[in-house]
Amino acid sequence: MNIVVCIKQVPDSAQIRVHPVTNTIMRQGVPTIINPYDLFSLEAALQLRDQVGGKVIVLTMGPPMAEDALRKAMGIGADKAVLLTDRFFAGSDTLATSYALSMAISKIAETEGPIDMVFCGKQTIDGDTAQVGPGIACRLGLNQLTYITSIESLDAAKREITVQRRAEGGVQVLKTALPVMVTMLEGSNVVRRGSMPNVLRAAREPITILNAAKAGIEDLTRCGLKGSPTVVKKVFAPKPRADKAKLVETANRSHTDIANDAVEAIFAAAPKLHTDLLGRVAQA
Amino acid sequence: MSDKAAPAAAAAGGNRAGMKKELPEHFKAYKHVWVFIEMERGVVHPVSWELLGEGRKLADKLGVELAGALLAGPGEATAAAVKDCFEYGADLVYLMEDPILADYRNQTYAASLTDLVNTHKPEILLLGATNLGRDLAGTVATTLATGLTADCTELAIDHEGSLAATRPTFGGTLLCTIHTLNFRPQMATVRPRVMAMPERQEGRQGRVVPHKLALEESSIITKILDFIADANIEKAQLAYADIVVAGGMGLGRAENFKLVQDLAAVLGAEYGCSRPVVQKGWMPAERQIGQTGKTIRPRLYIAAGISGAIQHRVGVEGSDIILAINTDPNATIFEFAHMGIVGDALQILPALTEAFRRRLAVNRLAG
Numbered sequence: 001m002n003i004v005v006c007i008k009q010v011p012d013s014a015q016i017r018v019h020p021v022t023n024t025i026m027r028q029g030v031p032t033i034i035n036p037y038d039l040f041s042l043e044a045a046l047q048l049r050d051q052v053g054g055k056v057i058v059l060t061m062g063p064p065m066a067e068d069a070l071r072k073a074m075g076i077g078a079d080k081a082v083l084l085t086d087r088f089f090a091g092s093d094t095l096a097t098s099y100a101l102s103m104a105i106s107k108i109a110e111t112e113g114p115i116d117m118v119f120c121g122k123q124t125i126d127g128d129t130a131q132v133g134p135g136i137a138c139r140l141g142l143n144q145l146t147y148i149t150s151i152e153s154l155d156a157a158k159r160e161i162t163v164q165r166r167a168e169g170g171v172q173v174l175k176t177a178l179p180v181m182v183t184m185l186e187g188s189n190v191v192r193r194g195s196m197p198n199v200l201r202a203a204r205e206p207i208t209i210l211n212a213a214k215a216g217i218e219d220l221t222r223c224g225l226k227g228s229p230t231v232v233k234k235v236f237a238p239k240p241r242a243d244k245a246k247l248v249e250t251a252n253r254s255h256t257d258i259a260n261d262a263v264e265a266i267f268a269a270a271p272k273l274h275t276d277l278l279g280r281v282a283q284a
Numbered sequence: 285m286s287d288k289a290a291p292a293a294a295a296a297g298g299n300r301a302g303m304k305k306e307l308p309e310h311f312k313a314y315k316h317v318w319v320f321i322e323m324e325r326g327v328v329h330p331v332s333w334e335l336l337g338e339g340r341k342l343a344d345k346l347g348v349e350l351a352g353a354l355l356a357g358p359g360e361a362t363a364a365a366v367k368d369c370f371e372y373g374a375d376l377v378y379l380m381e382d383p384i385l386a387d388y389r390n391q392t393y394a395a396s397l398t399d400l401v402n403t404h405k406p407e408i409l410l411l412g413a414t415n416l417g418r419d420l421a422g423t424v425a426t427t428l429a430t431g432l433t434a435d436c437t438e439l440a441i442d443h444e445g446s447l448a449a450t451r452p453t454f455g456g457t458l459l460c461t462i463h464t465l466n467f468r469p470q471m472a473t474v475r476p477r478v479m480a481m482p483e484r485q486e487g488r489q490g491r492v493v494p495h496k497l498a499l500e501e502s503s504i505i506t507k508i509l510d511f512i513a514d515a516n517i518e519k520a521q522l523a524y525a526d527i528v529v530a531g532g533m534g535l536g537r538a539e540n541f542k543l544v545q546d547l548a549a550v551l552g553a554e555y556g557c558s559r560p561v562v563q564k565g566w567m568p569a570e571r572q573i574g575q576t577g578k579t580i581r582p583r584l585y586i587a588a589g590i591s592g593a594i595q596h597r598v599g600v601e602g603s604d605i606i607l608a609i610n611t612d613p614n615a616t617i618f619e620f621a622h623m624g625i626v627g628d629a630l631q632i633l634p635a636l637t638e639a640f641r642r643r644l645a646v647n648r649l650a651g
Contacts, residue, residue, distance in 0.1 A: 123418075277552070
């Protein structure tokens with residue numbers, strides 16, 4: 001079983017700050033992490049490999065420093081790593097990103113053999129689009145299984161997989177054929193810690209580096225800004241509301257008085273809410 | 285996944301051909317605004333009506349028609365959904381009705397919607413940013429090789445007649461406006477509750493354009509073995525709750541969320557939290573309020589110990605009244621809350637619980 005897991009190196013969003021005057025992102029010193037959603041997919045891939053054999057290859061597209069994320073993933077247990085990096089990829093939107101990644105996956109298949117499963121994160125924490133996984137599946141003709149809560153069974157010989165998928169108001173039980181693209185729902189498994197032998201191996205294992213040409217991409221107009229149908233015209237901080245919050249007087253007052261004032265103010269602004277609440281209490 | 289490296293793209297934009305609108309000739313026939321009507325197991329997701337409300341404004345601005353694109357199994361629920369589309373503002377409904385479409389599958393829905401778009405050529409296609417909508421939109425945008433902007437918080441038409449889709453970027457610290465200038469349709473998804481529910485216009489009529497499905501069950505690889513309905517429908521309640529009480533990092537510890545739950549109980553409200561609280565593991569992900577969690581539009585929202593990052597703000601801005609409690613008088617939440625209490629949420633929350641309890645109980649005795 002050949003499994004490719006696509007991961008992304010993202011800034012630790014908890015530590016991003018916006019410059020108070022210029023409203024620009026202050027990236028300096030912000031640590032990077034593997035997109036947390038990707039880890040649930042990596043874990044699911046590792047479990048399947050442990051179950052049926054084969055190898056897990058982690059793939060990322062990004063700047064050379066994204067190698068860190070790949071080594072972390074190998075420390076967790078991935079067998080091989082591929083870094084797709086080229087200045088031509090800069091500014092890619094999701095359509096251009098899924099194109100480049102699908103070309104890289106096809107290239108990996110040339111050396112590793114056919115790819116049976118591709119795992120992606122449900123979405124990233126920086127872009128939050130959830131579009132690249134479906135884009136890859138569509139380009140490579142993989143059966144698409146998103147928001148998977150559990151992989152019930154995998155029959156490698158029959159090339160069949162049965163999964164549970166989160167839907168509105170319930171869970172779909174789906175059966176489909178390999179090859180597939182899977183995104184796992186958060187909390188669907190517990191991500192293992194890196195073992196010492198894996199961490200040591202990850203530090204010295206060579207990483208395959210593909211640029212656009214090596215990934216077999218001949219038409220560079222499909223990459224980066226040129227290959228992106230969407231255009232970012234404006235980045236801005238939201239306008240503060242004209243009128244700021246009306247503050248409840250708190251100086252030298254008890255919490256009870258403050259709370260009473262707040263309740264009065266709320267019901268004065270929303271008398272209908274008050275009536276409805278009283279109605280609800282009366283019914284109870 | 286791509287965050288588009290937004291500022292980089294904006295900075296480099298000046299010399300980029302795609303920044304100028306030069307719509308190829310074959311795209312000029314693309315007209316009208318479409319909303320994908322999300323129907324699962326006989327029920328239309330309310331986000332579809334919210335999008336019809338928004339789509340109506342875009343269509344009126346462009347002077348074109350508003351259409352619903354409905355893919356469903358045959359039956360009464362489908363007929364009712366068509367009628368609802370008209371009453372929520374659609375001029376026409378493109379209807380693909382077939383037993384194969386009774387349940388959502390990526391392959392069948394993506395092929396059908398792609399076929400529908402290629403046949404009738406809309407200039408704008410909107411979908412709900414639900415699990416279903418995101419699964420479908422990502423595929424369809426790829427088959428159509430067009431632009432798709434996820435999780436928009438604002439949609440507008442610019443002076444050139446292009447869709448200007450605004451969404452938070454960088455994990456919700458800034459907003460960006462994205463255009464798909466030279467490809468059609470211009471696609472966007474919007475989360476449930478981000479747009480207001482339109483007024484229903486009883487008896488409003490429209491026309492149905494049927495479209496035949498070009499698939500047979502034998503050619504579809506993925507089979508649905510079962511559907512396990514949720515035992516508790518609690519999860520769905522937060523987005524549509526009347527009153528919501530939420531806590532943030534200012535509460536300090538997981539145990540202190542009891543105070544949030546106590547206040548919620550007195551008000552018959554739902555409770556939730558900000559994103560860092562989920563990341564800390566203090567509350568489950570389905571309680572998260574904000575851009576990447578639930579968007580809420582309650583009549584009253586009480587936010588305790590939440591600083592008010594943009595990603596939170598865009599998820600609560602539709603609330604009628606926001607009361608913020610924070611020790612920091614300069615917290616950004618006071619910039620968009622309607623009422624504020626500068627103070628320690630750990631002391632204010634129990635006082636509020638008591639004040640509401642007294643106020644509601646006294647009136648009950650009096651009445």
